Amino acid sequence: MESFMKDIRGWEDAAVGGGVEDVYGEDRATEEQLVTPWTVSVASGYTLLRNPHHNKGLAFTEKERDAHYLRGLLPPVSISQELQEKKLMHNLRQYQVPLQRYMALMDLQERNEKLFYKLLVDNVEELLPVVYTPTVGEACQKYGCIFRRPQGLYISLKEKGKILEVLKNWPQKSIQVIVVTDGERILGLGDLGCQGMGIPVGKLSLYSALGGIRPSACLPITIDVGTNNEQLLKDDFYIGLRQRRATGQEYSELLHEFMCAVKQNYGEKVLIQFEDFANHNAFELLAKYGTTHLVFNDDIQGTASVVLAGVVAALKLVGGILAEHTFLFLGAGEAGTGIAELIALEMSKQTKAPVEECRKKIWLVDSRGLIVSSRKESLQHFKKPWAHEHEHVGNLLDAVKAIKPTFLIGSSGVGKTFTKEVVEAMASFNEKPVILALSNPTSQSECTAEEAYTWTNGRVIFASGSPFDPVEHNGQVHVPGQANNAYIFPGFGLGVVMSGAIRVHDDMLLAASEALARQVTQENFDNGLIYPPFKGIRKISAEIAANVAAKAYELGLATNLPRPANLVKYAESCMYSPAYRNYR
Numbered sequence: 148m149e150s151f152m153k154d155i156r157g158w159e160d161a162a163v164g165g166g167v168e169d170v171y172g173e174d175r176a177t178e179e180q181l182v183t184p185w186t187v188s189v190a191s192g193y194t195l196l197r198n199p200h201h202n203k204g205l206a207f208t209e210k211e212r213d214a215h216y217l218r219g220l221l222p223p224v225s226i227s228q229e230l231q232e233k234k235l236m237h238n239l240r241q242y243q244v245p246l247q248r249y250m251a252l253m254d255l256q257e258r259n260e261k262l263f264y265k266l267l268v269d270n271v272e273e274l275l276p277v278v279y280t281p282t283v284g285e286a287c288q289k290y291g292c293i294f295r296r297p298q299g300l301y302i303s304l305k306e307k308g309k310i311l312e313v314l315k316n317w318p319q320k321s322i323q324v325i326v327v328t329d330g331e332r333i334l335g336l337g338d339l340g341c342q343g344m345g346i347p348v349g350k351l352s353l354y355s356a357l358g359g360i361r362p363s364a365c366l367p368i369t370i371d372v373g374t375n376n377e378q379l380l381k382d383d384f385y386i387g388l389r390q391r392r393a394t395g396q397e398y399s400e401l402l403h404e405f406m407c408a409v410k411q412n413y414g415e416k417v418l419i420q421f422e423d424f425a426n427h428n429a430f431e432l433l434a435k436y437g438t439t440h441l442v443f444n445d446d447i448q449g450t451a452s453v454v455l456a457g458v459v460a461a462l463k464l465v466g467g468i469l470a471e472h473t474f475l476f477l478g479a480g481e482a483g484t485g486i487a488e489l490i491a492l493e494m495s496k497q498t499k500a501p502v503e504e505c506r507k508k509i510w511l512v513d514s515r516g517l518i519v520s521s522r523k524e525s526l527q528h529f530k531k532p533w534a535h536e537h538e539h540v541g542n543l544l545d546a547v548k549a550i551k552p553t554f555l556i557g558s559s560g561v562g563k564t565f566t567k568e569v570v571e572a573m574a575s576f577n578e579k580p581v582i583l584a585l586s587n588p589t590s591q592s593e594c595t596a597e598e599a600y601t602w603t604n605g606r607v608i609f610a611s612g613s614p615f616d617p618v619e620h621n622g623q624v625h626v627p628g629q630a631n632n633a634y635i636f637p638g639f640g641l642g643v644v645m646s647g648a649i650r651v652h653d654d655m656l657l658a659a660s661e662a663l664a665r666q667v668t669q670e671n672f673d674n675g676l677i678y679p680p681f682k683g684i685r686k687i688s689a690e691i692a693a694n695v696a697a698k699a700y701e702l703g704l705a706t707n708l709p710r711p712a713n714l715v716k717y718a719e720s721c722m723y724s725p726a727y728r729n730y731r
């Protein structure tokens with residue numbers, strides 16, 4: 148059979164012989180793509196094997212090998228995707244060093260995308276810590292060294308005035324989700340500049356694996372305005388601009404050009420997720436573009452939604468309603484103030500009390516101690532709502548003793564700050580203290596799971612941002628939960644995309660949170676868990692997506708009409724499947 152193609156720009160949408168409609172399935176090219184004149188690519192034979200979107204490696208069948216000029220290019224054996232998966236998992240487990248596993252998985256993604264996602268979907272609990280937190284943090288630190296191929300778009304100060312052209316260089320045209328970072332606050336690891344690219348890449352691989360957004364509709368972007376990381380500036384292998392960070396007008400002009408170019412190129416229904424920006428820019432960008440673009444800040448809003456879900460679930464274990472509890476945060480940045488505000492909003496909804504009143508149940512500690520009204524003048528604007536009447540308290544331990552919180556939440560990005568004294572103080576006035584050590588990666592966790600269970604004599608209800616292994620204490624095995632925004636953003640994004648929502652509203656975050664909290668089963672509670680296990684995440688994401696979409700329709704923000712009657716079923720039907728297709 149003649150192997151021909153009509154279009155298709157670049158490698159991604161290249162179809163495989165025999166006509167577009169045979170193979171596209173969900174990756175079907177649009178009419179617009181088919182008439183683009185400047186690329187005609189034929190994915191067959193050798194090219195097909197080198198095309199990660201269509202390559203199946205040894206899984207090409209005899210018929211496919213005949214039809215697509217693959218004879219002789221592969222060894223004789225033809226195996227199933229399941230056997231490929233088994234082999235790869237076996238190989239991965241041979242590596243003892245997490246970064247080697249990461250690199251092997253990135254190579255697989257570059258070689259055979261469907262197999263990469265099949266592995267991720269089927270082995271989510273085992274592979275999440277490899278492609279995502281905590282290993283992705285180390286990968287970013289060493290990104291220059293392990294760099295092989297670009298996995299997303301780099302937009303640096305050099306591209307000023309040309310960002311629209313840069314976007315057009317990306318081979319896929321139908322983008323639904325962008326994750327963008329400027330690398331200034333990568334996890335709790337600080338400024339990693341251009342090497343922050345690992346984060347958008349990792350987040351988007353979860354969008355596809357956990358939330359079912361098509362990989363070809365995902366675009367990782369790093370904006371490089373320099374770095375203030377002296378070590379990287381001196382590093383021969385550093386991949387970014389070798390200059391200190393641009394700030395002020397220079398920074399905001401580049402970001403503005405970027406935001407406008409995205410809307411111009413992809414329309415207003417592309418979801419832009421801000422990730423790991425430093426506090427000042429994160430709040431400013433969200434406020435500035437929240438009313439004109441479809442934007443979502445994962446560190447402020449995604450983290451807030453996942454933690455609220457855990458808090459609501461924890462009430463089943465500790466009793467009482469939200470408004471009867473007292474919350475103390477260590478860390479008053481994006482995560483801390485974002486979570487605090489969403490808890491206050493939910494409290495206000497439940498009790499009908501004004502949100503200002505509800506905020507009084509929530510206290511924050513920053514590097515200078517408890518945030519109190521006498522400090523108000525000198526506080527950054529996002530901290531001001533949390534400056535309550537109280538005498539000066541200089542450190543966390545004294546704040547714990549003074550406030551006597553039922554929930555202690557770490558969101559400062561600084562590790563080992565929940566000391567034995569702090570945790571013991573929590574355990575001295577709470578029968579079941581709730582302690583959430585959210586900072587990432589593992590090295591930045593406020594305390595380890597083992598410390599939390601040991602210092603509270605097994606009474607703590609604990610979850611952390613980075614994963615910890617189960618802990619045995621006094622003959623009992625405790626499985627710590629993972630309070631990571633990875634529970635929320637994939638399903639949230641799916642809900643936004645499938646409803647065609649044009650804005651993100653706080654009520655959609657509450658809807659996501661509520662859907663997640665509902666997924667915690669009695670069995671999970673009996674095991675002290677406040678989050679459901681990740682292995683059911685695709686189902687959980689569908690539930691979250693449906694609840695978010697329902698809210699978007701209710702608020703009049705959804706544009707995909709008519710509204711599907713059964714949103715959970717619809718969400719499931721939209722989800723990307725990594726199973727191979729037959730190439731006729």
Ligand SMILES: O=C([O-])CC(=O)C(=O)O
Binds near residue numbers: 334632
């Ligand atoms: O990436 C993660 O694991 C969670 C997150 O957004 C962060 O720590 O900044």
Ligand SMILES: [Mg+2]
Binds near residue numbers: 334422423445446
């Ligand atoms: Mg983040």
